[in-house]
Amino acid sequence: MQKLTVVKIGGNIIDDKERLADFLLSFSRLQGNKILIHGGGKVATEMGTKLGIKANYHNGRRITDKETLELVTMVYGGLINKTIVAQLQSIGANAIGLTGADGKIMSAQKRPVKNIDYGFVGDMNKDSINTGFLNSLLNTGALPVIAPLTYNEGTLLNTNADNIANEIAKAMSAIMEVQLVFCFEQKGVLLDIQDPASLIKQINKQDFEDLKAKQVITDGMIPKLENAFEAINSGVKNVKIGQAEELEELVNGTKGTTIS
């Protein structure tokens, strides 16, 4: 079975040109098939401010009205995605930038309006990943670079990049041996968030439940790990969490947290 590494990077690294360049170089050097999923970064908010589009958040998710959808289509699908693609090409990696609409690689449902209307925010449709098309791109030697925009009935939808990475990794596990890597601010899952030396190198479901019960693992780390265990249960070989600067070591398992 061919191997595939699915890597998700967040806004913090996208906003820092030098760190992004270093990361892309490490990423381009990873062996075998690769897919990169990128988040948004501050540039959409900055650009929105200049355009007079106010950022409204509810529970950490941006409310995406029509103007904001145009903004994120420009910034995520245009500026960030194409800048990453051009940089990867300059170091010899044959990147191709995609949203969910391109080749209909993934679709989502517009989030139902309950108390809050999130607007053009999409929740991934499970089983919507066009694995055949992604596979045919990988077979040409191309390296898909995916923006956090999914597709539904003629429109794009603003979608969480972690969820996209999860669904792509799970779906591709049917045809490849998949490793899923989440790059974020911390060196991995920490026992003490103030102390990088308290890194948990390996964590299984039982450890996680224990640490959650003791409130050692809290807040945003809980859904991240729950998603990771779900990915493992759905056929992903392993999930790594750590810093973008340590991508190579994350992949070879010498740094960061390995979820198994």
Next chain:
Amino acid sequence: MQKLTVVKIGGNIIDDKERLADFLLSFSRLQGNKILIHGGGKVATEMGTKLGIKANYHNGRRITDKETLELVTMVYGGLINKTIVAQLQSIGANAIGLTGADGKIMSAQKRPVKNIDYGFVGDMNKDSINTGFLNSLLNTGALPVIAPLTYNEGTLLNTNADNIANEIAKAMSAIMEVQLVFCFEQKGVLLDIQDPASLIKQINKQDFEDLKAKQVITDGMIPKLENAFEAINSGVKNVKIGQAEELEELVNGTKGTTIS
């Protein structure tokens, strides 16, 4: 030999949502392999005005400083390109949006600075078209939708969409029977620009030289036709010029001007 239709649409139709929707429906119904190349439209200038980026033109070509490159990357590569892709997907056409950087499908040279520094404006590199990759996309049933942005050494370059269409049509003629269609404001090449009934249905190089000498064909039509004849000489089977509203008839030869 497989057939390929390469269609270029300009800004006038991109700026008009209804006309664009009608055009995309006709385009999606064309038989066989298809590639769409789109121009810019007014939205980049409007968005630029909001962002405080002034549009500077010299001889009809936009001077593209760093800020303007970011603007056109967002608008051409993001907003316009992905909106067209999503609309095509909604009518069953498996579109995939591309710039020159994606799959390194085409590259250009930054225009040399003489009296004027055009900034990040690129002139197409002849023989830079990645026909193998475009062919492999077409073989998956995908429909490439190409923004007027080429690639050179890690950066995108703002590039004339007519020239992109020409170079793609010429290069693809090595492996397919190519028809090249330019959609613009007029019904085709007219003897009297005020009178749509004065349409020239067929024009060859000799006719063109005669009409140019008599100053019946002038201004912007001269480079358009010169490019068309160059395309024919480089293996493109035929070139059509006419209105987007008459795409089907342009392709079957019942309307517009056929260059042969």
